[in-house]
Amino acid sequence: MHLGNLELDPRKLIYFVTIIEHGSLKKAAKFLDISQPALSASMSRLEADVGQKLMERGPSGVVPTRFGDLIYAHARLIRDELKLLERHMIDRRSRQDNAxxxxxxxxxxxxxxxxxxxxxxxxxxxxxxxxxxxxxxxxxxxxxxxxxxxxxxxxxxxxxxxxxxxxxxxRESLHVIARKGHPLFLKAELGWADLVSFPWVSPPAGRYDTLLENVLKNEGLPSPASNTVSSSISMLKSLVATGDSLALLPRHAALAEIREGALDCLPISSPHLKxxxxxxxxxxxxxxxxxxxxxxxxxxxxxxxxxxxxxxxxx
Known part of the structure; x- marks a missing residue:
């Protein structure tokens, strides 16, 4: 790979990505099935090629330098594109390219x-x-x-x-889901402030915030002290059904459990749940x-x- 007068070996870039993602040369070498000295020598040559230090040892293992972080971002894309190409080639051989x-x-x-x-x-x-x-x-x-x-x-x-x-x-609406018999069902005038004191289980919403945090922020409230994030809806519903945790879900995602009497929707709403x-x-x-x-x-x-x-x- 030529970049002006700079020549980079894509294999070394993929090695570099593997080291950063595993946090150590030893773990990366094992994953790549090469010796640690050979991997270390390869990284020394990569640093010599780019003319800057790319990694340093931190308290939690190997971490990229500021310039190394830039190289990592681009090298990861190269790695991912090669994986995607490999998958496409496998799909073609297995006649799945029209899926x-x-x-x-x-x-x-x-x-x-x-x-x-x-x-x-x-x-x-x-x-x-x-x-x-x-x-x-x-x-x-x-x-x-x-x-x-x-x-x-x-x-x-x-x-x-x-x-x-x-x-x-x-369009759909989200609801606060709780187990049948949850103490909040007995509260006469239920407000969002009452919900923050209970533990929650939330699906991830994006890169930084959960869906719950976004809703509470719009209600002018802090995040709950206890929040378990799970991308599994089955896990989320099981945690709610077996304790006092709450969750935000569309009703249709918990319809079977609601009909069975294991879960129910708390009588509270917000325009931000649409x-x-x-x-x-x-x-x-x-x-x-x-x-x-x-x-x-x-x-x-x-x-x-x-x-x-x-x-x-x-x-």
Whole structure:
């Protein structure tokens, strides 16, 4: 790899990324299946090539210098692109290159996505479909990295939206979920300040804040003292059902447990609990009929389920 008069070996860059991510030369050497002296010598040559120190030992292991952090950011992209190329080549050999790769939030994958896929399968029984469930920021990066064809997520503002476009599919409401018999159900006038003193379980919202922190901030309240973050909706519901923890979820994501009497929605609301669910896709991406029909089924099911949940809440 030539950059002007600078020549860099992509293999050394990948070695460097591995060291930073593992935090030590010993662990990186084991992962790469090479000797530690050979890895150390390779890094010395890389530092000589760029003319600056890239790493130093800190209390928690090997960490990048300021310049090393810049090299790491670019080298990681090279590593990820090579992995993506490898996956595409494997897909071609296994005849999976026509598969639809669709990303969705875990909370949508409990009820809405299965129902939508069921409808879509009646029209496309032989299409290959891969459904990836991740938190939103990970889905956006996967979409930008061309690991996904499109995704369905929340219309929040993220710094990675350059190169993407979005279209709202439906609106839904979040609810404070608690176990049946939680002490807060006995409180006559329930306010958000009452909820902060209890432990919470939250799905990640983005790179820094959880969804709960964003809502409480808009309510003028601090974050709860105890908050467990989990990207697994099943884990989240289990933790709420077996203790006094609270969680924010759309009603449809906990509908089975509500019907069984294990969970229920606390009688509290906020305008900040409304959110839009949207299609995200790369600029210039052209959808095929099967793609468009899948998204139409997601939109239709999402709209129906959200209306049903709202009607249930009012009864």
């Amino acid at each position: 639809i790769r669709f990303g969705a939030l875990p909370s949508l994958s409990v009820t809405i996505i299965p129902k939508a896929v069921g409808r879509w399968r009646a029209k496309y029984p032989n299409e290959s479909l891969q459904i990836i469930q991740k938190v939103q920021i990970e889905l956006l990066h996967a979409l930008l990295g061309r690991e996904l064809d499109f995704m369905v997520g929340v219309t929040d503002s993220y710094d990675v939206l350059s190169g993407l476009k979005q279209r709202v599919l439906f 959110r839009s669910i949207a299609l995200f896709m790369r600029d210039g991406y052209e959808m095929q009929p099967a793609h468009r029909d899948l998204l139409e089924d997601v939109r239709a099911v999402g709209t129906e389920v959200s209306r049903q949940c709202e009607a249930f809440q009012m009864t």
